[in-house]
Amino acid sequence: MRTAYSVETVRAAERRLMEALPDGGLMRRAAAGLAVVCGEALGRVYGARVVLLVGSGDNGGDALHAGARLARRGAGVTAVLISPERAHAAGLAALIAAGGRTADVSDTEVVRRADLVVDGITGIGGRGGLRPEAVPLARAAHQGRGVVVAVDLPSGVDAGSGEVAGEAVRADVTVTFGAYKPGLLIDPGRGYAGAVRLVDIGLDLGVGPGPEKDRVPGHSDHSGQAVTAELEALQYADVAALLPLPAAESDKYRRGVVGVAAGSARYPGAAVLAVAGALRGGAGAVRYSGHSADAVIARYPETLVSGGRPSEAGRVQAWVVGPGLGNGTEAQEALHDVLASDVPVLMDADALHLADRDAVRGRGAPTLLTPHAGEAASLLGSDRAEIERERLAAVRELASRYGATVLLKGSTTLIAAPSGGPVRVNATGTPWLATAGAGDVLSGLAGSLLAAGLDALDAGSAGAYLHGLAARHAADGAPIGAHDVADAIPVAWRDVRAL
Template identity: 60%
Template sequence: MLTAHSVDQVRHAEAALMARLPDGELMQRAVSGLTAECVRLLGRVYGARVVVVAGSGDNGGDALYAAARLARRGAKVEAVLLDEARAHAGALAAVRAAGGRVSAAGEWRYSGADLVLDGVVGIGGRGGLRPDAAAAFGQIQAAENSFIVAVDLPSGIDADTGEVAGPAVHADVTVTFGTYKPGLLISPGAEHVGDLCFVDIGLAPYLEGGGDPVLEALEAADVEALLPTASAESNKYRRGVVGLAAGSPRYPGAAVLATGAALRSGAGAVRFVGEREVSDGVLARYPEVLIGQGRVQAWVVGPGIGPDGADRVAEALAAEVPVLVDADGLAALAALKPQDRDRPTLLTPHSGEASRLLGEPWSAERIEASRLAAVRELADRFGCTVLLKGSTTLVADPGSPTVRVNRTGTPALATAGSGDVLSGLAGGLLASGLAARDAASVGAYLHGEAARDVQRRHPGRQLIAGDLVEALTAAPAAPVAPATTETSAAPAPSGNPATAGTPTPAPRRPR
């Protein structure tokens, strides 16, 4: 399980670790990992042009120390200082001693580089880039072939939430230290990160007593462990029967897509309940489906039922089984009070549906900008597990301090019918016996992996929802986040659960 911690948790852990280390040792561990990643990216350091834009404090110090090490290996280094009087004194001296050039940001003009280090502000930063930093990175990001490496996180994004409240750096690679930060994994901040490299500095043991992580993300092994498996004693009822109240004459395709995904979820059977013309279409496509009322272990209600489906939602919520409510079904929730149920309930809104559920001041735009706060508000207000779909999918339980984030997927999932596939898949996992949080998280993981699988096999082809259903026949649990690497700068492996299973791509030279 990958985990991410808050700024306060990181600060407390760093203080505890630094109390046991020689002065400056923790920074040098971070610098070692950062330098190693820069060397990997450059391929050849001697003669390479490196620019570091440095603010005050330790983040600027990390960047400057790394630049000094590169300069000692023959790189041509220029340090651009936002405030020389507040720059990290030891790191700045190291740059000068290594032959690096130092410039003031207000007088500086970008003339190209093989690699640019963003050391403007670290995890304590709030708000967007200040004017001098924004002007410097405006020049850099406007230039062709500039390659930016962010130190710990891209400057201008909120480390705790991923919110972006002004100009922010768009990195090609982000090198983060000690633990992942929530803002690296949640949009809109996640869209500024680029490839993500983790540097182990030995912080994990000091995070363990500091409270639950803010975020966690399933990895391949976690999904494999959670997926239900058939045994010799299994039958369709033991494996779970999922009921689908989906589709309508106006939206018959939603029923077909949700059914196809449910059939491939691992559930023992799918029971479809709907208008005759819709059920006929489902049965023609999937003769395995049971038609009409009967025994189920979970319900999925809402995909494609149209605006007049409140009775179908009420009937599902009255059942003594877990229920997933999606799409048109969400419109009926306010009057039905799902928080009064004593069985698991899973809601799967996108930002527009979430906005209608929450009302003012939660516009869809605010939800997209503040996804972590929004998913927590939804879960607490409705007393249900909530899967908030969108640029990064989040899963929250009411009152839980830890939210799950899904790291699979692709922007191509923003296509008609994709949500119907997710509903059928997660509903089938509910019927198989998974808790609502696990059904949502595993469903989102497999849904995203299916999309990536389609794009790998058919590059350049427009993804449609039906492709996802077919891709779900493939074995799940391909490695997640192929753009993530891990480097250890600690003296011995720390066992940080945040780093387990992250693959390392081959070295490459910046574009």
């Protein structure tokens, strides 16, 4: 599992480590790791043209020391000093002693000609995008032929949220030190980071109270408070450990039954797609309740269908409600019926528009909300642009306000629990997944995992992971439909379990 920590946590750990090391020791460690990655990106260091974009902070110092190492290996290294009077003195001296040189901030041509550009303009405390004098350099790096390597994170990206408020450097590779920062895992920042390489510099980081599997014994911030990660990104092994597997004595009821209340005369396809996801999500059976029973049974005859109220469909271990449900009286009654049940409920699409916050908060069983940015904006009384800018804050606020686990869909999907703790982030999807009905498939899939016994956070996280991976398998570089995603879920499942 990848874990990302707040800027404050990382800085506190760095201060403790610096106190234990000789003066400049931590920067030299970081620079050594940075130089190794730069050398790998170049392939052949001797004779390569390397340009350092150097700001006034420690990231600029890291870039200068790494540049000195590359210069000693035969690279021609030029440092563009954005604030010459504030450049890291020891780093600059090391570069000059190794044969490097400096260039004026206006020299964008040297950036375009470089084989490799190292972005050390701002650090993890940077806010609000690049300063005006740095913008032409960032543009030249993007236009040039060289590989762009960012130090710790691309300059102009907010380390804590991934927000890009203005122009930012677009990196091919980001070398981050000691720990991942949230802005490297959440869009739009993730899209600026390229491939992320983590360099171990010896930081003492651990996570605090939470599931036993997530704890590192004996770790704290030395103030008596346990240190908790901001984000968690599941990997194959984590998801494989969550997926339900039938035992020899299992039958369809022991494996769990998921109910689907979805579809309408206008949107029968939403019901079919939600059922498609549910059938492939690990539960033993799917009960469908609604007006699209004929369409569902025609496509999936194994479904147990009912035309009455959801509470009359039979016993289930979880409900999925909302896709294509509509907003009329019958839709409202179906939602009320589902929310009154004593089993976990996943709410999507029309159920979110009809949602009553008090009704959701008052439930005794877990609830999982799965909005996209537009739906999240409606639930929070905000606008979509604000949600897209501040996705991490939005998903946390929704989870707190509704007392529910929230899965905020997007190019990076975020899943937050109402109790707080690390937010899960998932980036397995593909732009081809932006297609009508794909969210209905995700609802059925995650709902089925709920019925199979996963808690809401794990069901949302594993569902999003499999859904994105299935889309990648289905697309393989070409357009897909939602039904293709559903059909590829078994492929994704086997892929994850193969490790």
